Amino acid sequence: xxxxRSPADNPTPNRDPNPNSNSIAPSSPVWPTIDGPLGLxxxxxxxxxxxxxxxxxxxxxxxxxxxxxxxWPVLSHKRxxxxxxRYVIRSAIGFSVFSAVLCAWALTFAIGGERLFGSVWNQLxxxxxxxxxxxxxxx
Amino acid sequence: xAQSSRPPSVLDSxxxxxxxxxxxVSICMFLVVILVSVLDxxxxxxxxxxxxxxxxxxxxxxxxxxxxxxxxxxxxxxxxVAIVTVVxxxxxxxxxxxxxxxxxxxMGFSAFIVLGFLGGEIALFLIQDFSIPVDCxxxxxVLFNFAVVGVLAVFVSKxxxxxxxxxxxxxxxxxxxxxxxxxxxxxxxxxxxxxxxDLAAVLLxxxxxxxxVELAISRDEDIPALVYEARPVTHRDSGHEGRVVQRRVxxxxxxxxxxxxxxxxxxxxxxxxxxxxxxxxxxxxxxxASIANENVTNxxxxxxxxxxCLEGESELSxxxxxxxxxxSPQGHEDAVPSENLALEGIGLGSSGAIKLGLGDFIFxxxxxxxxxxxxxxxxxxxxxxxxxxLGITLMLLALYQKALPALPVSIxxxxxxxxxxxLFLEIFVVQLASNLLMF
Numbered sequence: 305x306x307x308x309r310s311p312a313d314n315p316t317p318n319r320d321p322n323p324n325s326n327s328i329a330p331s332s333p334v335w336p337t338i339d340g341p342l343g344l345x346x347x348x349x350x351x352x353x354x355x356x357x358x359x360x361x362x363x364x365x366x367x368x369x370x371x372x373x374x375x376w377p378v379l380s381h382k383r384x385x386x387x388x389x390r391y392v393i394r395s396a397i398g399f400s401v402f403s404a405v406l407c408a409w410a411l412t413f414a415i416g417g418e419r420l421f422g423s424v425w426n427q428l429x430x431x432x433x434x435x436x437x438x439x440x441x442x443x
Numbered sequence: 444x445a446q447s448s449r450p451p452s453v454l455d456s457x458x459x460x461x462x463x464x465x466x467x468v469s470i471c472m473f474l475v476v477i478l479v480s481v482l483d484x485x486x487x488x489x490x491x492x493x494x495x496x497x498x499x500x501x502x503x504x505x506x507x508x509x510x511x512x513x514x515x516x517x518x519x520x521x522x523x524v525a526i527v528t529v530v531x532x533x534x535x536x537x538x539x540x541x542x543x544x545x546x547x548x549x550m551g552f553s554a555f556i557v558l559g560f561l562g563g564e565i566a567l568f569l570i571q572d573f574s575i576p577v578d579c580x581x582x583x584x585v586l587f588n589f590a591v592v593g594v595l596a597v598f599v600s601k602x603x604x605x606x607x608x609x610x611x612x613x614x615x616x617x618x619x620x621x622x623x624x625x626x627x628x629x630x631x632x633x634x635x636x637x638x639x640x641d642l643a644a645v646l647l648x649x650x651x652x653x654x655x656v657e658l659a660i661s662r663d664e665d666i667p668a669l670v671y672e673a674r675p676v677t678h679r680d681s682g683h684e685g686r687v688v689q690r691r692v693x694x695x696x697x698x699x700x701x702x703x704x705x706x707x708x709x710x711x712x713x714x715x716x717x718x719x720x721x722x723x724x725x726x727x728x729x730x731x732a733s734i735a736n737e738n739v740t741n742x743x744x745x746x747x748x749x750x751x752c753l754e755g756e757s758e759l760s761x762x763x764x765x766x767x768x769x770x771s772p773q774g775h776e777d778a779v780p781s782e783n784l785a786l787e788g789i790g791l792g793s794s795g796a797i798k799l800g801l802g803d804f805i806f807x808x809x810x811x812x813x814x815x816x817x818x819x820x821x822x823x824x825x826x827x828x829x830x831x832x833l834g835i836t837l838m839l840l841a842l843y844q845k846a847l848p849a850l851p852v853s854i855x856x857x858x859x860x861x862x863x864x865x866l867f868l869e870i871f872v873v874q875l876a877s878n879l880l881m882f
Binding site for chain 1 (some may be wrong): 595601766
């Protein structure tokens with residue numbers, strides 16, 4: 305249906321507040337967030353970006369990822385919103401590094417299995433631990 | 444297709460509003476159906492039902508007759524509705540006394556409990572059923588991330604809309620799955636009882652939800668509850684670019700001189716005073732339960748899941764507060780194009796967003812999840828009934844322009860269709876299919 309607009313399409317209306325501007329020069333976005341006019345203004349965004357970045361150090365790479373998603377127009381346009389861009393770039397780097405390490409560990413654990421780890425594998429795997437601690441006993 | 448040459452018709456804007464609310468409801472129901480069918484078929488403990496606050500009056504076992512089960516289910520539902528009423532009145536009182544910080548904090552906390560504990564348990568079910576070789580470090584890191592970001596999404600007023608909506612749908616799905624673990628008769632009678640309660644609470648002048656709504660309107664605040672708000676529809680010809688569109692849905696604040704300490708948006712849950720102890724109880728009782736294991740005594744079981752259920756319940760009761768749809772009047776004072784003014788007559792302002800309480804999501808999904816436990820045929824029938832009920836409620840909303848209960852029409856239609864499908868449609872379809880006539 306043509307009336308259906310997915311929320312992800314929002315960056316398009318933001319990018320060009322006046323439709324008469326020439327398309328040759330890349331127009332910088334007015335709104336730093338992915339929500340466009342519904343999101344934050346530029347002043348508020350700096351505070352939010354900084355706080356998300358700092359909180360992400362508490363073992364929260366997903367928060368860094370959400371930070372990058374939220375400020376996607378900042379990431380996708382170079383040379384826009386320099387203050388916000390600092391934090392968002394660092395969040396992106398942090399998320400990539402952390403998730404690479406976590407994935408490497410998880411895959412090693414899953415694929416290596418008992419051959420690699422020995423008996424420690426059975427002590428670390430989650431379904432055994434769930435049984436041991438009775439975590440899935442609803443009642 | 445022809446674009447801006449023709450003005451947006453009523454159908455475009457109205458249809459888009461409805462789609463924006465039907466989509467998340469459908470996604471939530473779909474996820475619950477998937478969870479139910481995946482976990483139910485592979486689990487062997489389907490006969491043990493979760494003892495919880497909803498079954499304190501009577502716990503069903505297979506040997507009772509239908510009439511006994513029905514009466515027991517009625518007692519259970521009455522008890523549950525009574526508890527919910529009390530908790531809702533407590534919330535109204537807290538809101539009246541302006542304890543918004545406390546409510547907001549408690550909402551964040553119970554979102555953490557739901558996402559962390561309920562989400563963790565369901566993830567563990569999946570891991571056990573499929574024997575996924577996840578280690579505990581990865582599991583806990585991922586769960587911790589998921590829960591904390593969820594709390595932030597619910598707590599922080601200006602988070603990415605997509606993230607907030609996604610987490611609300613996930614919370615609804617988790618609580619709905621937990622409710623489908625109740626015994627069967629209790630679930631159905633409970634659904635009908637909640638539909639009637641919703642009708643009474645929103646429409647009667649003494650109903651707690653109506654009091655809450657009127658308080659919120661008189662104070663010009665948002666109701667503190669977990670509410671799903673659809674993204675406001677911005678039309679092409681309304682001049683909203685260039686200013687931050689306010690997402691407050693009740694009404695536009697004519698001046699910004701209001702108390703800035705007011706919570707700008709929703710989202711806190713009720714805390715029954717019991718909850719403070721319940722987390723400690725659940726910790727100690729988990730150990731006790733693991734020792735006693737399957738032969739756990741009724742009291743321990745009830746206590747452990749009572750505490751678990753209280754957490755779910757306290758979170759639940761707040762969305763129950765707001766499980767009606769309301770619509771914002773046209774919020775902006777500046778000049779609006781005439782087409783949008785025409786839309787106001789229907790009651791869906793162009794920049795207003797439809798709000799649907801999380802309790803509605805939960806109970807719709809419980810109905811469909813319970814239907815999925817029988818067969819997919821009932822799922823289709825109940826899904827169509829619920830969506831039709833939702834559409835009727837939206838039309839009534841456009842007609843009456845005030846807060847309306849979203850549960851009664853959909854739930855009653857859903858239950859009716861479930862019964863009819865089981866009694867009549869199933870025989871018909873099975874006969875046709877086994878004779879290779881159709882389907």
